[in-house]
Amino acid sequence: MNEKEMLAMYEKAGALLNGHFILSSGRHSARYLQSALVLMDLENATALATELIRHVDASDYDMVVAPAIGGLVIGQEVARLLNKPFIFTERKEGEMQLRRGFTIPDDARFLVVEDVITTGGSVRECMLVIREHGGLPVKVLAVVDRAPGSDDRFDVPYATALSLDVETFAADSCPLCSAAELPAIKPGSRGAA
Numbered sequence: 087m088n089e090k091e092m093l094a095m096y097e098k099a100g101a102l103l104n105g106h107f108i109l110s111s112g113r114h115s116a117r118y119l120q121s122a123l124v125l126m127d128l129e130n131a132t133a134l135a136t137e138l139i140r141h142v143d144a145s146d147y148d149m150v151v152a153p154a155i156g157g158l159v160i161g162q163e164v165a166r167l168l169n170k171p172f173i174f175t176e177r178k179e180g181e182m183q184l185r186r187g188f189t190i191p192d193d194a195r196f197l198v199v200e201d202v203i204t205t206g207g208s209v210r211e212c213m214l215v216i217r218e219h220g221g222l223p224v225k226v227l228a229v230v231d232r233a234p235g236s237d238d239r240f241d242v243p244y245a246t247a248l249s250l251d252v253e254t255f256a257a258d259s260c261p262l263c264s265a266a267e268l269p270a271i272k273p274g275s276r277g278a279a
Contacts, residue, residue, distance in 0.1 A: 106268035111205040114260040121201035125159040135163035141245035153212040161199035182211035190221040206239035
């Protein structure tokens, strides 16, 4: 599957949105990718996970982890295809944590999986939690990279299936806010604004 076919998958699912959006990073954008709409179709989830695992050798990892909520479906599907245990981190009171009784064996090597990366903040928080619990993040995979060319986001190698250069703005200098034509909404995992 090539990038054009993957983008068509997002468009067909109504998951490529135009408007005025607040991203989980706090930045603003005129375009938003709602991966949940694509991944609700299990064939799409398997197809995208298959594209992602082309970038890895299963023997390099002991477990797969994803930051909740965006990375849950694709993370679990990657883990299923690699036949590896899957866990996730989640925010409680604004702080990324390991919960639900998950434990990490000392020095377990992790593949970190996310649906969409812009700044990479959620992934870095997830990696920090894994390290605090004795695990070793080894590589990051994401379905979509919204800021291709930002090679310094992670201290481990990363790969994506689809690169989509989407301009984002700091909240205090957003031209969409200045125009005030469309209200800013938060369509992602943190709810509407």
